[in-house]
Amino acid sequence: MSARQRRAIHNRIAVLRTERRMSRAELARRIDVNVQSVGSIERGDYYPSLDLAMRICEVFDLPVEAVFSRTEFAPLSAQVYRG
DSSP states (O other), rough: OOOHHHHHOOOHHHHHHHHTOOOOHHHHHHHOOOOOHHHHHTTSSSOOOOHHHHHHHHHTTTOHHHHHHSSOOOOOOOHHHHO
């Protein structure tokens, strides 16, 4: 595992946007960044500042740990159907 992989910050932004039928442009407008920044954050190419992460969480009305994680999120199907 590379140093970058150990420091990676994973997110569920694309999933949350999709379930709320929100475009990247709409999220970008609501958090006051450009659309390209939203795409970069979703892909993990750019990690948001704490302030920006908090703004993103406010849009989705979720705590930080529901949106961002140091470990990869399990697929929702695995969480829903595990057992």
